[in-house]
Amino acid sequence: MDVLATTCLLMGAALIALAGLGLIRLPDPLTRASAVSKAAVLGVAMILLGALLDAPSPRVAAVLLATLVLHLFTVPLGGLALGKAAYRSGTARPPLTQVDEPAEARGTSTDQPDG
Amino acid sequence: MTGTDIALVLVAVGVLFALVRIWRGPSAADRAVAAELVFIATVGAIVIVSDRLNQPVLLDVALVAVLGGFVATISLARLVHRDDERP
Numbered sequence: 001m002d003v004l005a006t007t008c009l010l011m012g013a014a015l016i017a018l019a020g021l022g023l024i025r026l027p028d029p030l031t032r033a034s035a036v037s038k039a040a041v042l043g044v045a046m047i048l049l050g051a052l053l054d055a056p057s058p059r060v061a062a063v064l065l066a067t068l069v070l071h072l073f074t075v076p077l078g079g080l081a082l083g084k085a086a087y088r089s090g091t092a093r094p095p096l097t098q099v100d101e102p103a104e105a106r107g108t109s110t111d112q113p114d115g
Numbered sequence: 116m117t118g119t120d121i122a123l124v125l126v127a128v129g130v131l132f133a134l135v136r137i138w139r140g141p142s143a144a145d146r147a148v149a150a151e152l153v154f155i156a157t158v159g160a161i162v163i164v165s166d167r168l169n170q171p172v173l174l175d176v177a178l179v180a181v182l183g184g185f186v187a188t189i190s191l192a193r194l195v196h197r198d199d200e201r202p
Binding site (some may be wrong): 006012017020024025032040047051054063064065067078081090 | 119122125126130131135136145147152156159162163169171173178182184188192193
Protein backbone atom coordinates (compact mmCIF):
# COMPACT_ATOMS: atom_id res chain seq x y z
CA MET A 1 0.00 0.00 0.00
CA ASP A 2 2.86 2.33 0.81
CA VAL A 3 4.56 1.66 -2.50
CA LEU A 4 1.30 2.29 -4.33
CA ALA A 5 0.73 5.59 -2.52
CA THR A 6 4.27 6.80 -3.22
CA THR A 7 3.92 5.79 -6.87
CA CYS A 8 0.71 7.82 -7.15
CA LEU A 9 2.36 10.85 -5.51
CA LEU A 10 5.36 10.62 -7.83
CA MET A 11 3.23 10.24 -10.95
CA GLY A 12 1.10 13.22 -9.97
CA ALA A 13 4.12 15.40 -9.30
CA ALA A 14 5.67 14.28 -12.59
CA LEU A 15 2.47 15.31 -14.40
CA ILE A 16 2.70 18.78 -12.82
CA ALA A 17 6.33 19.04 -13.96
CA LEU A 18 5.19 17.92 -17.43
CA ALA A 19 2.57 20.69 -17.47
CA GLY A 20 5.40 23.13 -16.74
CA LEU A 21 7.42 21.66 -19.59
CA GLY A 22 4.43 22.13 -21.90
CA LEU A 23 4.20 25.73 -20.72
CA ILE A 24 7.80 26.24 -21.85
CA ARG A 25 7.73 24.29 -25.10
CA LEU A 26 4.31 25.00 -26.65
CA PRO A 27 4.06 27.92 -29.04
CA ASP A 28 0.98 30.03 -28.13
CA PRO A 29 -1.31 30.82 -25.15
CA LEU A 30 -4.14 28.51 -26.24
CA THR A 31 -1.98 25.38 -26.37
CA ARG A 32 -0.30 26.38 -23.12
CA ALA A 33 -3.70 26.72 -21.42
CA SER A 34 -4.58 23.29 -22.82
CA ALA A 35 -1.40 21.76 -21.35
CA VAL A 36 -2.01 23.29 -17.93
CA SER A 37 -5.67 22.42 -17.63
CA LYS A 38 -5.17 18.79 -18.71
CA ALA A 39 -1.86 17.65 -17.23
CA ALA A 40 -2.02 19.63 -14.00
CA VAL A 41 -5.60 18.53 -13.24
CA LEU A 42 -4.67 14.87 -13.64
CA GLY A 43 -1.50 15.44 -11.63
CA VAL A 44 -3.36 16.88 -8.63
CA ALA A 45 -5.92 14.07 -8.92
CA MET A 46 -3.11 11.49 -8.70
CA ILE A 47 -1.58 13.32 -5.72
CA LEU A 48 -4.94 13.30 -3.91
CA LEU A 49 -5.31 9.57 -4.64
CA GLY A 50 -1.83 8.93 -3.26
CA ALA A 51 -2.58 10.88 -0.08
CA LEU A 52 -5.78 8.87 0.38
CA LEU A 53 -3.96 5.55 -0.08
CA ASP A 54 -1.31 6.56 2.45
CA ALA A 55 -3.71 7.47 5.28
CA PRO A 56 -7.10 5.85 4.68
CA SER A 57 -9.62 7.23 7.19
CA PRO A 58 -13.18 8.52 6.70
CA ARG A 59 -12.28 12.11 7.55
CA VAL A 60 -9.34 12.21 5.13
CA ALA A 61 -11.46 10.53 2.46
CA ALA A 62 -14.26 13.10 2.86
CA VAL A 63 -11.95 16.11 2.61
CA LEU A 64 -10.00 14.62 -0.30
CA LEU A 65 -13.19 13.76 -2.19
CA ALA A 66 -14.52 17.31 -1.75
CA THR A 67 -11.16 18.71 -2.90
CA LEU A 68 -11.10 16.40 -5.92
CA VAL A 69 -14.64 17.26 -7.03
CA LEU A 70 -14.09 21.01 -6.61
CA HIS A 71 -10.77 20.77 -8.45
CA LEU A 72 -12.25 18.79 -11.34
CA PHE A 73 -15.03 21.38 -11.68
CA THR A 74 -13.10 24.62 -11.25
CA VAL A 75 -9.81 24.13 -13.12
CA PRO A 76 -11.33 23.38 -16.57
CA LEU A 77 -13.63 26.39 -16.08
CA GLY A 78 -10.62 28.57 -15.25
CA GLY A 79 -8.74 27.24 -18.28
CA LEU A 80 -11.75 27.96 -20.49
CA ALA A 81 -12.02 31.51 -19.14
CA LEU A 82 -8.30 32.08 -19.72
CA GLY A 83 -8.53 30.66 -23.25
CA LYS A 84 -11.50 32.86 -24.14
CA ALA A 85 -9.76 35.92 -22.68
CA ALA A 86 -6.58 35.12 -24.64
CA TYR A 87 -8.60 34.69 -27.84
CA ARG A 88 -10.54 37.91 -27.37
CA SER A 89 -7.43 39.90 -26.51
CA GLY A 90 -6.13 39.05 -29.99
CA THR A 91 -2.63 37.99 -28.94
CA ALA A 92 -3.36 34.27 -29.19
CA ARG A 93 -3.43 33.81 -32.96
CA PRO A 94 -0.09 32.59 -34.28
CA PRO A 95 0.39 31.86 -37.99
CA LEU A 96 0.08 28.09 -37.54
CA THR A 97 -3.48 28.38 -36.21
CA GLN A 98 -5.68 27.87 -39.25
CA VAL A 99 -9.14 27.17 -37.85
CA ASP A 100 -11.03 30.13 -36.35
CA GLU A 101 -14.39 28.74 -35.30
CA PRO A 102 -15.66 31.77 -33.30
CA ALA A 103 -15.07 34.04 -36.28
CA GLU A 104 -16.77 31.54 -38.60
CA ALA A 105 -19.74 31.44 -36.25
CA ARG A 106 -19.94 35.23 -36.42
CA GLY A 107 -19.62 35.10 -40.20
CA THR A 108 -16.49 37.25 -40.23
CA SER A 109 -13.86 34.62 -40.95
CA THR A 110 -12.20 36.62 -43.71
CA ASP A 111 -10.83 39.56 -41.73
CA GLN A 112 -7.76 38.50 -39.77
CA PRO A 113 -7.06 40.83 -36.85
CA ASP A 114 -3.42 41.73 -36.57
CA GLY A 115 -2.19 40.99 -33.11
CA MET B 116 15.52 10.91 0.18
CA THR B 117 12.06 9.46 0.24
CA GLY B 118 9.37 9.42 -2.40
CA THR B 119 7.57 12.46 -1.04
CA ASP B 120 10.79 14.48 -1.22
CA ILE B 121 11.21 13.60 -4.89
CA ALA B 122 7.54 14.47 -5.51
CA LEU B 123 8.03 17.88 -3.90
CA VAL B 124 11.11 18.49 -6.07
CA LEU B 125 9.11 17.58 -9.20
CA VAL B 126 6.33 20.02 -8.23
CA ALA B 127 9.01 22.67 -7.66
CA VAL B 128 10.38 21.98 -11.16
CA GLY B 129 6.90 22.59 -12.59
CA VAL B 130 6.63 25.87 -10.68
CA LEU B 131 10.10 26.85 -11.91
CA PHE B 132 9.03 26.30 -15.53
CA ALA B 133 5.92 28.40 -14.88
CA LEU B 134 8.08 31.19 -13.40
CA VAL B 135 10.30 31.12 -16.50
CA ARG B 136 7.17 31.51 -18.63
CA ILE B 137 5.98 34.40 -16.45
CA TRP B 138 9.39 36.04 -16.86
CA ARG B 139 9.64 35.55 -20.63
CA GLY B 140 6.00 35.27 -21.71
CA PRO B 141 5.26 37.67 -24.54
CA SER B 142 1.63 38.45 -23.67
CA ALA B 143 -0.42 38.82 -20.51
CA ALA B 144 -2.33 35.64 -21.41
CA ASP B 145 0.86 33.56 -21.17
CA ARG B 146 1.58 34.95 -17.76
CA ALA B 147 -1.99 34.28 -16.57
CA VAL B 148 -1.82 30.65 -17.76
CA ALA B 149 1.51 30.20 -15.96
CA ALA B 150 0.02 31.71 -12.80
CA GLU B 151 -2.80 29.16 -13.01
CA LEU B 152 -0.20 26.39 -13.04
CA VAL B 153 1.42 27.95 -9.96
CA PHE B 154 -1.94 27.87 -8.13
CA ILE B 155 -2.54 24.22 -9.08
CA ALA B 156 1.00 23.21 -8.10
CA THR B 157 0.50 24.93 -4.73
CA VAL B 158 -2.52 22.71 -4.05
CA GLY B 159 -0.47 19.63 -4.97
CA ALA B 160 2.44 20.73 -2.78
CA ILE B 161 0.14 21.30 0.22
CA VAL B 162 -1.29 17.79 -0.16
CA ILE B 163 2.19 16.26 -0.45
CA VAL B 164 3.42 18.15 2.63
CA SER B 165 0.32 17.02 4.55
CA ASP B 166 1.15 13.42 3.61
CA ARG B 167 4.80 13.84 4.54
CA LEU B 168 4.18 15.47 7.94
CA ASN B 169 1.24 13.11 8.62
CA GLN B 170 -1.01 16.08 9.39
CA PRO B 171 -4.48 15.63 7.87
CA VAL B 172 -5.44 19.15 9.00
CA LEU B 173 -3.42 20.57 6.11
CA LEU B 174 -5.88 18.97 3.67
CA ASP B 175 -8.43 21.60 4.68
CA VAL B 176 -5.92 24.23 3.58
CA ALA B 177 -5.73 22.49 0.19
CA LEU B 178 -9.53 22.56 -0.07
CA VAL B 179 -9.57 26.33 0.50
CA ALA B 180 -6.61 26.80 -1.86
CA VAL B 181 -8.58 25.17 -4.70
CA LEU B 182 -11.39 27.71 -4.27
CA GLY B 183 -8.99 30.64 -3.93
CA GLY B 184 -7.13 29.54 -7.05
CA PHE B 185 -10.37 29.38 -9.01
CA VAL B 186 -11.40 32.90 -8.03
CA ALA B 187 -7.89 34.16 -8.80
CA THR B 188 -7.90 32.49 -12.22
CA ILE B 189 -11.25 34.04 -13.17
CA SER B 190 -9.99 37.46 -12.03
CA LEU B 191 -6.83 37.01 -14.10
CA ALA B 192 -8.92 36.09 -17.14
CA ARG B 193 -10.92 39.30 -16.85
CA LEU B 194 -7.71 41.26 -16.37
CA VAL B 195 -6.15 39.72 -19.51
CA HIS B 196 -9.26 40.51 -21.53
CA ARG B 197 -9.21 44.15 -20.45
CA ASP B 198 -5.46 44.79 -20.57
CA ASP B 199 -4.84 43.56 -24.10
CA GLU B 200 -7.96 45.12 -25.56
CA ARG B 201 -7.04 47.59 -28.26
CA PRO B 202 -9.43 50.40 -29.18
